[in-house]
Amino acid sequence: MSGPALSNRSALELEDIDFSYATRLNGINGALYKDFSLRIEQGSIVTIMGASGVGKSTLGRIMAGIVLPQKGIVRRSPDFTGPSDLVYVDQHPMNGVFPWQTVLENVRYPLEKLKWEGRERRDRICYLMTLFRLSPLSDVYPAQLSGGELQRLALSRCLSWKPKLVILDEPFSALDGKVKAEITSALHELALKDRMTLVLITHNVSDALALGMRCIIIAKRPVRVMSDLDFHLGFPREENTPDYDAMQQALINGIRDGLV
Amino acid sequence: MDWFRRNWRALSFVGGLIGVWAIVTALRLVDPIILPAPWNVARAVPGMLRERLFADIALTLGRVLAALLVACVFGIPVGLFLGYRQRAYKVVEGPLHALRSVPASALFPLFLIVAGVGETSIVALAAYPSLLVILVNAVSGAALANQRRLYQARLLNLNSWQTVSDVLFYEALPSIFDGIRTAVSYSLVLVVAVEMFIGLGERGLGRGIYLYQSSYRIPETYGAIMIAGTIGILLNWVVTKLQHHMLRWLPNVREEQ
Structure with a gap:
């Protein structure tokens, strides 16, 4: 098994969370989450999987503190010192960048505001621009980028200041296989190097298998954890190997259990 | 070509x-007498320009630009702040819309009483509705700002000033420009109209049109009106160019949120 060593300390804990939307758009059985608990270990790469509309993004937003649960506790690691240590990256990469800033300005701006100075800042920008292959696009505005380029920009911006926990909502949904593989390997490198905890939210089996060390399958409703699987796979992930196929089958079974 | x-x-x-x-x-x-031939109008124009209209155009343009400057300098920051602090906006929303409903030209006598007969009251009268329209557009632009980007402002610990100047300003800029375009035509209409009523030193484009008309120089009257129209078109063109430049980053499809 590769990847950052598991530590027993939690990056984030949800305890007995209740959450429902006030509008009751989803019918009368209102409660989306009821007594929901989850623990994310520091340095782990966790995938949260579930069917569309099950409440994955809501879970991500509860974890990030963007929406507050009606009941229960969201506990962050005491290592998290400022709001910038826990980042939720939106499904739409355009929401994660400032479209009025060029690619380079987008990567530089958060570092400036978080008081990264001089050489450290320059090196970080240079490293990220190279890792996500954005250097030739420095002076371009986000609106002129392709989908894959925009996703790379959104990620490099949100990861620029080395946040301790990053929640990525469907980061690969609009991307083809090649771009996905590039972004996956960049994310893997960053997670190792910066000791980041990553939470990936997805509905897609191959996305779930691309990076995660642990996969949590959730289903409705109220949302429960259907399966909690550990992946013992190296990186990069080789498809069509016996280990990969076994994990894929386990995931598919987990999802099927969630549907019935 | x-x-x-x-x-x-x-x-x-x-x-x-x-x-x-x-x-x-x-x-x-x-x-x-009612409609002179186009060539007669064209023949009158060079003489008019030499006679007085260059100075008139410069003066009228100066007043319009001064009014727009005042409107932007006060309207944009106050509007953005009110859009950001919705609770403050709720307090002033009613009075603001009441003020907007009063025709600006009806207030002119008040401006004369308060500011006296002079440049100040002309500029103030034109600036007043311009400021309101820019302010209201800035408020709605800021209120409709992308919440996910405001989340980023919180992540990065931006203070109110930085949030307004670095995020809300750009989020509201398309809407602010809509306000500015309306304000440009308000200002020109009001300045020209007021010049017809009070000709400070008998100058200004509006005064020019009025004086030509009242001395029955009909080709000159048409010429001056067409020049006023051309100035309106040119101002609009300049604002459009500025808008295209300042919003060159704008995504075509607003698929966010």
């Missing part, structure tokens, strides 16, 4: 209009 190819529709429309005008006057379908 390119310019002609891009603008041939507008050019042929203007050309057609002048053509109809020429035919109507050549056939003497209308009394030349």
Whole structure:
């Protein structure tokens, strides 16, 4: 098994969370989450999987503190010192960048505001621009980028200041296989190097298998954890190997259990 | 050449209009006192410009620009702040819309009483509705700002000033420009109209039109009106160019949120 060593300390804990939307758009059985608990270990790469509309993004937003649960506790690691240590990256990469800033300005701006100075800042920008292959696009505005380029920009911006926990909502949904593989390997490198905890939210089996060390399958409703699987796979992930196929089958079974 | 190819529709429309005008006057379908021939108007223009209109145009433009400057300098920051602090906006929303409903020209006597007969009251009168329209547009632009980007402002610990200047300003800029375009036409209309009523030193484009008309110099009157129209078109063109430049980053499809 590769990847950052598991530590027993939690990056984030949800305890007995209740959450429902006030509008009751989803019918009368209102409660989306009821007594929901989850623990994310520091340095782990966790995938949260579930069917569309099950409440994955809501879970991500509860974890990030963007929406507050009606009941229960969201506990962050005491290592998290400022709001910038826990980042939720939106499904739409355009929401994660400032479209009025060029690619380079987008990567530089958060570092400036978080008081990264001089050489450290320059090196970080240079490293990220190279890792996500954005250097030739420095002076371009986000609106002129392709989908894959925009996703790379959104990620490099949100990861620029080395946040301790990053929640990525469907980061690969609009991307083809090649771009996905590039972004996956960049994310893997960053997670190792910066000791980041990553939470990936997805509905897609191959996305779930691309990076995660642990996969949590959730289903409705109220949302429960259907399966909690550990992946013992190296990186990069080789498809069509016996280990990969076994994990894929386990995931598919987990999802099927969630549907019935 | 390119310019002609891009603008041939507008050019042929203007050309057609002048053509109809020429035919109507050549056939003497209308009394030349009411509608002089286009060539008579054209012949009058150089003399008018030399006589007074260059100075008039400069003065009127100066007043319009001063009014717009005042409107932007106060309207944009106050509007953004009110859009950001919705609770403060709720307090002033009613009075603000009440003020907007009063025709600005009806307030002119008040401006004269408060500011006296002078440049200040002309500029203030034009600035007043311009400021309100820019302010209201800035408020709604800021209120509709992308919440996910405001989340980023919180992540990065931006203070209120940085949030307004670095995020909300840009989020509201398309809407602010809509306000500015409306304000440009408000200002020009009001400045020209007020100049007709009070000619400070008998100057200003509005005063020029009024004086030509009252001395029955009809070709000159038409000429001055057409010059005023041209200035309106040019101002609008300048604002459009500025808008395209300042919003060159704008995504075509607003698929966010």
